[in-house]
Amino acid sequence: MKLKAKFNVVILAIFSVGLLVTGYLSFAILHANAQKDAVERATLVMEAATAMQTYTQAEVESLLSPHMGEKFLPQSVAAYAAIQALNRMGENFSDYSYRAAVLNPTNSRDKASDWETEVIEELRANPGAKDIIGVRPTIHGDSLYLARPLEITDNACLACHGDPAKAPKTLLTKYGSANGFGWKLNEIVGAQIVSVPLTGALQEARLAFVVFMGLLVVMFATFIIVLNAMLKGIVIRPATTMSEIADQVSKGDLEVPAFDVSGSDEMATLAGSFNRMRRSVERAMRMLDK
Numbered sequence: 001m002k003l004k005a006k007f008n009v010v011i012l013a014i015f016s017v018g019l020l021v022t023g024y025l026s027f028a029i030l031h032a033n034a035q036k037d038a039v040e041r042a043t044l045v046m047e048a049a050t051a052m053q054t055y056t057q058a059e060v061e062s063l064l065s066p067h068m069g070e071k072f073l074p075q076s077v078a079a080y081a082a083i084q085a086l087n088r089m090g091e092n093f094s095d096y097s098y099r100a101a102v103l104n105p106t107n108s109r110d111k112a113s114d115w116e117t118e119v120i121e122e123l124r125a126n127p128g129a130k131d132i133i134g135v136r137p138t139i140h141g142d143s144l145y146l147a148r149p150l151e152i153t154d155n156a157c158l159a160c161h162g163d164p165a166k167a168p169k170t171l172l173t174k175y176g177s178a179n180g181f182g183w184k185l186n187e188i189v190g191a192q193i194v195s196v197p198l199t200g201a202l203q204e205a206r207l208a209f210v211v212f213m214g215l216l217v218v219m220f221a222t223f224i225i226v227l228n229a230m231l232k233g234i235v236i237r238p239a240t241t242m243s244e245i246a247d248q249v250s251k252g253d254l255e256v257p258a259f260d261v262s263g264s265d266e267m268a269t270l271a272g273s274f275n276r277m278r279r280s281v282e283r284a285m286r287m288l289d290k
């Protein structure tokens with residue numbers, strides 16, 4: 001195998017393995033980062049929902065309760081405040097959603113859909129679990145959801161979600177007695193589910209991956225081209241010329257011009273030594289001829 005081929009085979013092998021490993025790792029990291037970013041966005045929306053509920057409970061409920069005698073005001077309900085506020089997110093966030101999905105809800109709007117029911121059943125089966133994170137396809141592309149169990153930890157909730165006979169009359173007038181009752185203390189009745197778009201983040205990750213790998217390939221290709229050119233100019237061409245001269249001298253042709261020595265690298269030193277050796281050989285041959 002020629003010198004150039006040897007270099008190229010070894011370097012190409014190293015680059016191919018390097019490219020594969022780098023590609024695999026960088027794709028995995030970029031993908032994980034896109035997912036992590038989506039989880040962070042979803043957590044932020046979830047925290048906002050919790051904050052709105054806490055605020056409503058702490059500051060709004062007590063202001064509205066004196067007016068609930070004749071008409072039930074859902075604005076006093078913490079869950080309602082978060083749902084209503086977060087469903088008013090701007091156009092740029094149309095593929096974000098917040099749901100208080102419940103198996104048996106007071107407001108039919110909050111009835112868990114098929115996939116939400118599956119998530120809720122999973123949460124009910126694992127009472128200790130905190131959040132469930134998953135990805136599902138939607139018409140806008142992949143969407144990441146963060147589901148947090150809605151567990152009834154306060155007896156006060158049961159005033160309106162326990163026995164309908166004990167519920168406020170105005171609530172029954174507005175919502176009827178068929179739904180949203182029979183909830184139990186410590187029961188997971190549903191889940192708060194935040195959905196955020198994932199496709200955009202994944203596309204960005206893929207673009208970054210393609211640009212990164214493309215640059216690596218261009219860098220490798222440039223390296224190989226430059227290395228080959230240098231190998232040819234600095235090592236292969238002088239070595240070939242020297243071997244041709246040696247060949248001719250060995251056949252007795254003493255008229256071949258001396259090898260042109262320029263530069264100060266190892267090849268130039270070798271060429272200088274070669275020329276001196278050639279002159280010695282020529283002298284010896286002439287002495288023998290006499």
Ligand code: HEC
Pocket residue numbers: 074077079080100101102104105106107108110150151152154156157158159160161171175180190
């Ligand atoms: C004063 C009565 C009342 C109390 C007390 C109350 N809720 Fe509700 N809750 C409602 C009403 C009414 C709705 C439906 C509001 C709407 O139209 O969206 C509701 C809705 C909800 C929802 C959304 C799903 C659904 O059923 O439509 C959740 C979740 C919820 N409540 C949880 C709780 C929890 C947890 C507590 C205790 C911390 C609680 N509620 C206390 C009246 C009440």
